Amino acid sequence: MSAPALLQAQGLSWQAAAVHIVQDIHLHVRAGELVGLLGPNGSGKSTLLRMIWRTLRPSAGRVLRGGRDVWQASARDNARHMAVLAQEGALEFDLCVRDVVLMGRTPHHKAFARDSAEDYAIAAQALAQVDAAHLAGRRLATLSGGERQRVLMARALAQQAPLLLLDEPTNHLDVRHQFELMNLVRRLGLTTLAALHELQLAAHYCDRLYLLQGGRLAAQGTPAEVLTPGHIASVYGVRALVTPSRHTGRPMIEYLPDDMP
Numbered sequence: 001m002s003a004p005a006l007l008q009a010q011g012l013s014w015q016a017a018a019v020h021i022v023q024d025i026h027l028h029v030r031a032g033e034l035v036g037l038l039g040p041n042g043s044g045k046s047t048l049l050r051m052i053w054r055t056l057r058p059s060a061g062r063v064l065r066g067g068r069d070v071w072q073a074s075a076r077d078n079a080r081h082m083a084v085l086a087q088e089g090a091l092e093f094d095l096c097v098r099d100v101v102l103m104g105r106t107p108h109h110k111a112f113a114r115d116s117a118e119d120y121a122i123a124a125q126a127l128a129q130v131d132a133a134h135l136a137g138r139r140l141a142t143l144s145g146g147e148r149q150r151v152l153m154a155r156a157l158a159q160q161a162p163l164l165l166l167d168e169p170t171n172h173l174d175v176r177h178q179f180e181l182m183n184l185v186r187r188l189g190l191t192t193l194a195a196l197h198e199l200q201l202a203a204h205y206c207d208r209l210y211l212l213q214g215g216r217l218a219a220q221g222t223p224a225e226v227l228t229p230g231h232i233a234s235v236y237g238v239r240a241l242v243t244p245s246r247h248t249g250r251p252m253i254e255y256l257p258d259d260m261p
């Protein structure tokens, strides 16, 4: 029997000035699953995630976390249950890395409580998990794009929430750190919904995928069901060959840009 859905979006829609940006999206993430959210630039991935992590109120539909509407729960309660790696720039630019990661512990504190020795240990462990322990004393503003991305991932991990929501987590990361981050999510067994641009990463790591086009779902299913030459051509406008990997059986994508013979 499959695990229960930890997260459900039911008929989620959002519109701006009568333009439909996201329309009637139904999705779910079961406990322990790593689910990818794919789609071209402007297809609505971030807008959908912002409704799910409750910074954008849907025009229609609802988001259930553990069966409970996220808008019925307090922001603090949601933060205990959902950790977020957002795309927009970090506001805490002037802080040192250790303090940025410790912010992930805030939802667990009683009012006005200080960070405990346990909070420091959890923050240090999270930094080590993303290969960023050596950055602990640096100011966030002085880090490279990839280093900053890993620190923000450490903050999300330090939150120790059962559900992880990631908006382009591998943005700015070199190929080794891309694999390490996805491996880490897999290894920790965290229930995760991640917007991804790298179709090959999605093919390799995700249990299931949702593919957005113009704010609507164009396809959903396993990587082999979603990452077909037909979907890649109709949604991204790029020709591709897809073959099962000899090592993993998962789809391997070879792009054939228009200017190729």
Ligand SMILES: Nc1ncnc2c1ncn2[C@@H]1O[C@H](COP(=O)(O)OP(=O)(O)OP(=O)(O)O)[C@@H](O)[C@H]1O
Residues within 6 Å of the ligand: 016, 021, 039, 040, 041, 042, 043, 044, 045, 046, 047, 048
């Ligand atoms: N407040 C807003 N007012 C008008 N249009 C908006 C607003 N917010 C988002 N949009 C538009 O909605 C569309 C979807 O944006 P969104 O950021 O969700 O896409 P995305 O799939 O995450 O894109 P990307 O891959 O480029 O990050 C875009 O065309 C964007 O310009």
